[in-house]
Amino acid sequence: MPVFLNTSAADFEQGFRAMLSAKREDSSDVNDAVTAIIRDVRARGDLALCELTARFDRLQLTPATLRFTPEEIAAEVARVTPEDRAALMLAAERIRAYHARQMPEDASWTDPEGATLGWRWSAVSAAGLYVPGGQAAYPSSVLMNAIPARVAGVERLVICVPTPDGIINPLVLLAAQLSGVDEIYRIGGAQAVAAMAYGTDTIAPVDKITGPGNAYVAAAKRQVFGRVGIDMIAGPSEVLVIADGDQNPDWLAWDLLAQAEHDADAQSILITTDPAMAQAVAAAVDRIIPTLDRAAIAGASWRDYGTLIVVRDLAEAAALSNRIAPEHLELCVDDPEGLAAQCIHAGAIFLGAHTPEAVGDYVSGPNHVLPTARSARFSSGLSVMDFVKRTTMARLTPGALAAIGPAAVRLAASEGLQAHGASVQARLGTLNERLTE
Amino acid sequence: MPVFLNTSAADFEQGFRAMLSAKREDSSDVNDAVTAIIRDVRARGDLALCELTARFDRLQLTPATLRFTPEEIAAEVARVTPEDRAALMLAAERIRAYHARQMPEDASWTDPEGATLGWRWSAVSAAGLYVPGGQAAYPSSVLMNAIPARVAGVERLVICVPTPDGIINPLVLLAAQLSGVDEIYRIGGAQAVAAMAYGTDTIAPVDKITGPGNAYVAAAKRQVFGRVGIDMIAGPSEVLVIADGDQNPDWLAWDLLAQAEHDADAQSILITTDPAMAQAVAAAVDRIIPTLDRAAIAGASWRDYGTLIVVRDLAEAAALSNRIAPEHLELCVDDPEGLAAQCIHAGAIFLGAHTPEAVGDYVSGPNHVLPTARSARFSSGLSVMDFVKRTTMARLTPGALAAIGPAAVRLAASEGLQAHGASVQARLGTLNERLTE
Numbered sequence: 010m011p012v013f014l015n016t017s018a019a020d021f022e023q024g025f026r027a028m029l030s031a032k033r034e035d036s037s038d039v040n041d042a043v044t045a046i047i048r049d050v051r052a053r054g055d056l057a058l059c060e061l062t063a064r065f066d067r068l069q070l071t072p073a074t075l076r077f078t079p080e081e082i083a084a085e086v087a088r089v090t091p092e093d094r095a096a097l098m099l100a101a102e103r104i105r106a107y108h109a110r111q112m113p114e115d116a117s118w119t120d121p122e123g124a125t126l127g128w129r130w131s132a133v134s135a136a137g138l139y140v141p142g143g144q145a146a147y148p149s150s151v152l153m154n155a156i157p158a159r160v161a162g163v164e165r166l167v168i169c170v171p172t173p174d175g176i177i178n179p180l181v182l183l184a185a186q187l188s189g190v191d192e193i194y195r196i197g198g199a200q201a202v203a204a205m206a207y208g209t210d211t212i213a214p215v216d217k218i219t220g221p222g223n224a225y226v227a228a229a230k231r232q233v234f235g236r237v238g239i240d241m242i243a244g245p246s247e248v249l250v251i252a253d254g255d256q257n258p259d260w261l262a263w264d265l266l267a268q269a270e271h272d273a274d275a276q277s278i279l280i281t282t283d284p285a286m287a288q289a290v291a292a293a294v295d296r297i298i299p300t301l302d303r304a305a306i307a308g309a310s311w312r313d314y315g316t317l318i319v320v321r322d323l324a325e326a327a328a329l330s331n332r333i334a335p336e337h338l339e340l341c342v343d344d345p346e347g348l349a350a351q352c353i354h355a356g357a358i359f360l361g362a363h364t365p366e367a368v369g370d371y372v373s374g375p376n377h378v379l380p381t382a383r384s385a386r387f388s389s390g391l392s393v394m395d396f397v398k399r400t401t402m403a404r405l406t407p408g409a410l411a412a413i414g415p416a417a418v419r420l421a422a423s424e425g426l427q428a429h430g431a432s433v434q435a436r437l438g439t440l441n442e443r444l445t446e
Numbered sequence: 447m448p449v450f451l452n453t454s455a456a457d458f459e460q461g462f463r464a465m466l467s468a469k470r471e472d473s474s475d476v477n478d479a480v481t482a483i484i485r486d487v488r489a490r491g492d493l494a495l496c497e498l499t500a501r502f503d504r505l506q507l508t509p510a511t512l513r514f515t516p517e518e519i520a521a522e523v524a525r526v527t528p529e530d531r532a533a534l535m536l537a538a539e540r541i542r543a544y545h546a547r548q549m550p551e552d553a554s555w556t557d558p559e560g561a562t563l564g565w566r567w568s569a570v571s572a573a574g575l576y577v578p579g580g581q582a583a584y585p586s587s588v589l590m591n592a593i594p595a596r597v598a599g600v601e602r603l604v605i606c607v608p609t610p611d612g613i614i615n616p617l618v619l620l621a622a623q624l625s626g627v628d629e630i631y632r633i634g635g636a637q638a639v640a641a642m643a644y645g646t647d648t649i650a651p652v653d654k655i656t657g658p659g660n661a662y663v664a665a666a667k668r669q670v671f672g673r674v675g676i677d678m679i680a681g682p683s684e685v686l687v688i689a690d691g692d693q694n695p696d697w698l699a700w701d702l703l704a705q706a707e708h709d710a711d712a713q714s715i716l717i718t719t720d721p722a723m724a725q726a727v728a729a730a731v732d733r734i735i736p737t738l739d740r741a742a743i744a745g746a747s748w749r750d751y752g753t754l755i756v757v758r759d760l761a762e763a764a765a766l767s768n769r770i771a772p773e774h775l776e777l778c779v780d781d782p783e784g785l786a787a788q789c790i791h792a793g794a795i796f797l798g799a800h801t802p803e804a805v806g807d808y809v810s811g812p813n814h815v816l817p818t819a820r821s822a823r824f825s826s827g828l829s830v831m832d833f834v835k836r837t838t839m840a841r842l843t844p845g846a847l848a849a850i851g852p853a854a855v856r857l858a859a860s861e862g863l864q865a866h867g868a869s870v871q872a873r874l875g876t877l878n879e880r881l882t883e
Contacts, residue, residue: 238824263869360841375838387675401812404797432700
């Protein structure tokens with residue numbers, strides 16, 4: 010049964026805190042297994058990849074067949090229906106247009122002292138995208154990871170996707186093609202992450218690895234972090250819908266269930282000012298669940314983590330939303346922009362009754378890789394920014410060094426860093442000769 | 447002895463690879479100890495903090511004395527000389543002016559389909575800055591961490607700084623005051639990181655933790671990552687100086703030694719087109735080292751990791767620089783801007799002979815917290831961006847949903863996510879009633 014809470018009830022705070030602190034993920038420890046796999050791939054390279062793929066994916070590969078050939082890709086892609094292709098192309102174009110606006114700009118200026126300062130952005134040279142296999146192989150996620158990388162200017166874009174028993178989703182390959190991916194390898198798990206981080210004879214290493222994955226993939230990304238960059242360690246997904254009393258309960262129920270059907274660990278929360286709306290939505294959810302193909306998953310998520318909260322007013326709703334810091338926030342109210350201004354911590358906000366979260370998963374344009382489990386307090390969704398890095402620039406004239414250098418000399422002295430100060434003094438001609446005798 | 451390499455030599459590639467892959471850090475495993483400390487702080491809060499501080503810092507505290515009082519801060523700050531205060535204020539002002547330009551802008555636009563899209567930036571609510579104690583307590587690092595947070599709009603800014611035997615550097619407190627820090631606690635190590643991540647009765651939790659620290663602090667940051675955001679796991683520092691034959695060898699020697707004096711694990715590299723310059727700089731370094739206060743540290747760094755490379759031309763220098771991806775890159779050449787355009791991977795670039803790296807450590811304005819150990823390939827120095835997060839926004843009109851919604855429905859079907867599609871169809875009035883019966 011989902012949790013019903015009411016901010017007017019005496020035990021509200023207790024119930025809300027319990028909801029916030031509920032652990033939705035089984036953090037089973039796979040670290041040792043992952044460490045062994047990474048070590049194996051570093052030591053034996055392609056050979057290890059082929060053996061591990063035979064063991065985990067029941068697929069016999071050689072170094073020569075690790076990578077999809079252009080002919081194999083073309084043959085799979087030819088199986089995609091024109092309707093699916095058109096939908097994927099619309100999504101790709103909209104995602105590209107949105108992310109193109111994210112490119113940050115270089116800056117340079119000269120200050121009154123004569124110091125020319127600024128920064129310069131440049132793309133990561135090579136990026137690797139992990140794509141889960143089997144049921145979780147979402148072509149939309151390929152677009153959401155690969156297009157920002159391409160927009161950023163990444164030169165070499167690699168995908169690793171496991172193909173258990175040799176099965177691949179043709180839409181995944183089409184999404185890779187539409188995004189401009191350069192290389193696609195039929196490997197998965199921690200071994201794929203290790204191969205992208207350290208390289209093998211067949212797979213050149215990349216600089217950054219992004220993309221979702223299971224516990225092994227997540228543990229592998231955490232372990233190779235530092236050797237390469239990673240995007241984030243994603244947890245189970247969640248949606249918060251804030252609604253007034255003037256909404257269609259069925260629409261809200263579908264939105265809650267669109268989240269719940271992802272994963273039994275997903276969480277769907279409704280906050281409403283209208284107790285009758287809470288009841289109507291709960292009834293609609295109960296009515297719909299048995300009709301779903303994924304009734305077991307959605308039902309488990311709703312039963313274990315579904316939450317309905319009745320609040321006195323929308324200001325209270327915004328305050329609770331900020332404590333939840335939801336990955337997805339739907340504002341089905343009269344003035345969604347006004348309410349959004351009060352909702353500070355959220356990965357993505359969907360404004361108004363005609364913006365269901367599902368359009369954001371596919372075609373609205375913003376990224377669907379978003380911070381989960383309250384991490385919207387401190388992090389952002391995937392973007393072009395994940396595939397660029399900033400170099401700061403400074404050029405001082407002799408006059409600028411004369412103006413600001415003495416302060417550096419003094420601070421260096423206070424920190425006991427003599428050579429720091431001397432490197433400035435030598436240029437200013439104020440270096441005590443004793444130091445160099 | 448430092449390594450001498452020449453790209454014209456037959457064994458150059460071998461020597462260069464050995465230099466690149468040299469491990470400069472002892473990755474002693476402190477993870478278990480750190481896990482135990484974090485668990486203790488979570489379980490016993492302030493009491494654990496006091497006990498651990500008594501044990502590690504030989505300092506008796508109570509929950510009431512964990513935090514510096516305004517009077518204590520004022521008394522310490524009064525000990526700072528006017529000259530040191532003026533230098534710190536100059537640095538703070540320049541760092542603030544540089545970082546103020548980094549504030550990213552919100553965006554909003556409406557596309558032809560009627561979708562209003564964009565994003566909004568907002569500050570992290572509370573940030574915690576770790577400041578090492580003892581010899582590594584650098585007031586400049588307080589400015590470099592705290593000022594970007596304040597510029598970003600962080601509401602609550604906390605510092606934890608250990609005070610072994612009760613000793614505190616007054617300049618650290620003045621730097622905190624100049625940066626607008628709200629709370630300063632006299633605790634350090636993994637226990638300070640745990641307190642900031644999870645909170646105690648006395649210390650409210652923060653959302654993001656930044657700042658340098660020893661192996662315990664680094665391990666604690668890695669362990670609490672996800673619960674809170676962290677900046678990066680910094681490794682030993684490095685500088686690469688690229689010089690033509692027309693430079694003052696003493697200036698370059700001081701620059702190399704300013705890096706080497708930080709830490710025996712630091713690395714200083716000179717790349718030059720002029721073999722005579724390499725010899726002259728090496729001779730100057732050898733002459734200066736014995737005169738340094740920190741001769742033992744700088745000498746060890748230079749002996750173990752110092753490297754001089756002679757190249758045929760500056761294009762070759764840029765190519766090697768890109769493989770090194772240095773934290774600090776000094777371009778002491780005739781046309782530093784031209785060379786900088788070829789040096790793609792670097793944390794910070796210092797252009798021309800009058801921009802020694804040391805001015806960047808203190809007063810030029812850009813941040814001195816920079817990506818080390820080749821991570822400039824995929825990451826950037828600390829900035830305002832580390833203290834803000836982006837919320838993506840979307841609002842569709844009914845017409846926009848009608849235009850792009852059907853593609854979402856099709857993609858949802860291809861991914862087997864029925865409720866995703868239905869949440870769109872319900873709004874479009876195209877939902878097959880069978881689904882809800």
